Amino acid sequence: MNEKTGPYQVVAIPPGRRAWLNIIDLSRPTHHMYGLLEVDVTVARQFIAEHKARTGETLSFTGFLAYCLARAVDEDKAVQAYLRGRRQLVLFDDVDVGLMVERQIGETRALTGHVIRDANHKTYLEIHHEIRAVQSTPVPLSSEMPAWFRSAMLLPWPLSRLVKAVLGMATRRDPTIPVSMAGTVGITAVGMFGKGHSGWGLESTRHSLDLVVGSIAWKPAVVEGRIEPREILNLTVAFDHYVVDGAPATRFVRRLVELIESGYGLDETNAR
Numbered sequence: 001m002n003e004k005t006g007p008y009q010v011v012a013i014p015p016g017r018r019a020w021l022n023i024i025d026l027s028r029p030t031h032h033m034y035g036l037l038e039v040d041v042t043v044a045r046q047f048i049a050e051h052k053a054r055t056g057e058t059l060s061f062t063g064f065l066a067y068c069l070a071r072a073v074d075e076d077k078a079v080q081a082y083l084r085g086r087r088q089l090v091l092f093d094d095v096d097v098g099l100m101v102e103r104q105i106g107e108t109r110a111l112t113g114h115v116i117r118d119a120n121h122k123t124y125l126e127i128h129h130e131i132r133a134v135q136s137t138p139v140p141l142s143s144e145m146p147a148w149f150r151s152a153m154l155l156p157w158p159l160s161r162l163v164k165a166v167l168g169m170a171t172r173r174d175p176t177i178p179v180s181m182a183g184t185v186g187i188t189a190v191g192m193f194g195k196g197h198s199g200w201g202l203e204s205t206r207h208s209l210d211l212v213v214g215s216i217a218w219k220p221a222v223v224e225g226r227i228e229p230r231e232i233l234n235l236t237v238a239f240d241h242y243v244v245d246g247a248p249a250t251r252f253v254r255r256l257v258e259l260i261e262s263g264y265g266l267d268e269t270n271a272r
Contacts (some may be wrong), residue, residue, distance in 0.1 A: 020169070032166035033200055033246065035237040035253055036200045040221060042230045044264035051269060059269070062099065062213065063128040069211060070095040070119035070127075070241050071251060073185060079209050080184040081243045082154040082175035088176045089243060098183030101134050115183040124265040182206060189213040208243050212236035233260075239259045 032077045041061075048059045071097045073080050098114040114134050116127055125266040155163055171177045190201040192211060201212035214234030221230040237256070 003031070004107060007149070031124075031241040032205070033239045033241050033244070033249060034202060034250070035239075037235045037237065037253065037257065039148050039233045039257050040230050040261045041233045043187060043217065043229060044266060045216070045231045047263055047266045047269075060128045060131045062187060063131045064124060065099045065211065065213060065260065066099065066116055066119060066187055067122075067124040067127050067265055068129075069187065070097055070116075070122070071264065072256040073209065074120035075255060076248065076252050078248060079239065079244050080185075080207075082179065083242055084162055084173065084175055092184045094118045094181035095185060096179065098186040100132075100188065101131065103138065115181075122270055125269055136229055143226065174271065178206060182210075185212040187213065187267065200236045203234060205238055207238075208240040210238040212238065 021120055035168075043060070044162060048061060048064075052058050077091055079092070080095065081091050084090050086142050094117065097119045099116070100111040101114045103112050114131075116122070116130060117128060122130075154160075185208070186205060186207040187208075188201065188203055188205075188210065200214045203210070203212055212235070214236060216231055216233050218229050219232045221226075221229070221232065237249075237253055244252075
């Protein structure tokens with residue numbers, strides 16, 4: 001121990017986390033456009049609160065955002081395109097939303113990746129129940145990701161660097177590889193770190209389109225000419241500028257915000 005420092009501990013990084021750090025390195029360099037938005041989520045939040053008071057069930061707010069994201073992407077699938085080489089784009093028909101879910105792994109709880117497949121063909125309730133089912137189901141350590149991929153990501157240096165270079169080259173040539181593991185679009189929620197305060201999150205993403213869900217705070221807003229307190233979500237939208245230009249990105253954001261602020265799809269919950 002260095003005499004100039006106080007006591008400290010050295011702890012092992014869990015294998016799943018080490019694999020994830022290497023997965024991030026597989027991404028090719030990207031040039032992202034970021035939109036920092038303030039979205040009025042009062043309608044959705046009130047609906048979720050009233051539903052819980054009436055039934056005792058807590059509906060997933062992240063699931064609602066995933067539902068709105070999938071619907072907006074379904075109307076303009078170019079925003080989830082991926083480069084193949086430098087001359088081709090791969091356009092996916094299905095909207096697969098990748099997100100992180102806290103699950104029981106062995107004796108601890110940790111965040112693991114989950115992909116909501118065909119989210120553009122699912123109702124809000126179907127997405128909500130899928131997220132809750134994943135959260136409540138323990139996952140074996142071996143099933144976090146394909147066994148061969150996990151082993152490759154945990155190789156010691158310098159083998160890990162060589163494998164990452166090869167896999168990175170393969171994923172750039174065939175975007176179906178990363179999409180099969182992480183989805184076509186993604187959602188990252190960091191809002192729990194800033195409860196009651198306004199704040200946006202920024203991240204390095206492997207997706208062509210990613211939402212970073214920031215904090216929610218009460219703010220004054222103009223509603224039909226009146227100033228009212230509203231619940232405002234700080235939402236970051238990240239686009240890969242290699243595949244999406246400013247004008248279509250703006251149109252997409254406008255539609256996404258419209259769906260979120262209107263509480264799109266929540267009325268289906270009362271019809272069950």
